[in-house]
Amino acid sequence: MTTHGFTLAAEGPFDFGASLRFLEDWPATRALPGDGRALRFAYCAETDWLPIGVTVTAAPGGVAVATTRAAGPGIRGEVARILSLDVDGTGFAKLGEADPVLAGVQRRSPGLRPVCFWTPWEAACWAVIVQRSSMLVASKIKQRIAERYGAKVAVHGRAYVAFPPPVTLLEAGGLGLPPQKEEWLRGLARAALDGMLTTEHLRALPPEDALAELRGLPGVGPFSAGLILIRGAGAPDAFPGDEPRLFAILREAYGLPEDAPPSAYRRLAEAWRPYRSWASFLFRASTYGVGDDRE
Secondary structure, three states: OOOEEEEEEOOOOOOHHHHHHHHHHOOOOOOOOOOOOEEEEEEEOOOOOOEEEEEEEEEOOEEEEEEOOOOOHHHHHHHHHHOOOOOOOOOHHHHHHHOHHHHHHHHHOOOOOOOOOOOHHHHHHHHHHOOOOOHHHHHHHHHHHHHHHOOEEEEOOEEEEOOOOHHHHHHOOOOOOOHHHHHHHHHHHHHHHOOOOOHHHHHHOOHHHHHHHHHOOOOOOHHHHHHHHHHHOOOOOOOOOOOHHHHHHHHHHHOOOOOOOHHHHHHHHHOOOOOHHHHHHHHHHOOOOOOOOOO
16 A cells, blocks of 8 residues: 655654653543554544554654645644644743643653644544543444444554544434434534634634634533544643533642632733643643543
8 A cells, every 4th residue: 555654843842652651641632543653543634534544653852744635724734733742842841841740740740741632623523522421431322423434444563443523423314322422422513523623723713712712612611622623623821611520630730729719820820821731731641541530
């Protein structure tokens, strides 16, 4: 099979191995086959909603990427977003110089950048599926939907399934979810087809406006909006307004009182600009595989 290759350079510290280790622990991708050296997956590209297979390996100063079909600037940008290589990370390490707590998290995962969902659309679907469920159960449900309605792509001699595009889920029959969640997913599919769940649209807005717009979509609350913007669109400088688990992690790390209001966490995060998303990601990533497996 013909493959198409390109490279992506990292500006600032980046450790592809750290990304792979994160993916092994992240419940959303824990079932993804891997060998510890390469990231292989299939998804429906945001640029045209057609399936594509991707292989990513380490390369000097960044990563090497091979795709199963020609990759124009749009797909290159999507792969860069997935690994947060579309952002200059030079200044992120410097934040730790003024924040010893953040510095400690950075030392435990040097070079780790946020790893995003393959598309904001897929992140939005995950946000609905995982509600009132554990991440491990949600991962199995999402995989089941992909296997039933998604396309299979051969990547490095193995079949990988791509989560179905919006038009497919809009027209699909039963998804094996509660009726309310299925209706929400179809509402999100309509929003995606209208261009509201694209990286370009969401990152063109100020983070606060993007979060407010996302909260207006079916089944999307404050936590889900932050997930879609930060881990879907890859916005580097957004801070979720209401994320109990992150707040609990920060409360313990910084010794904040139990009754600290959301505004206290927002003030804390101000020192992380323009990498509020990245800092929040490191704190959350430090807890994967430990304790509760719910979002």
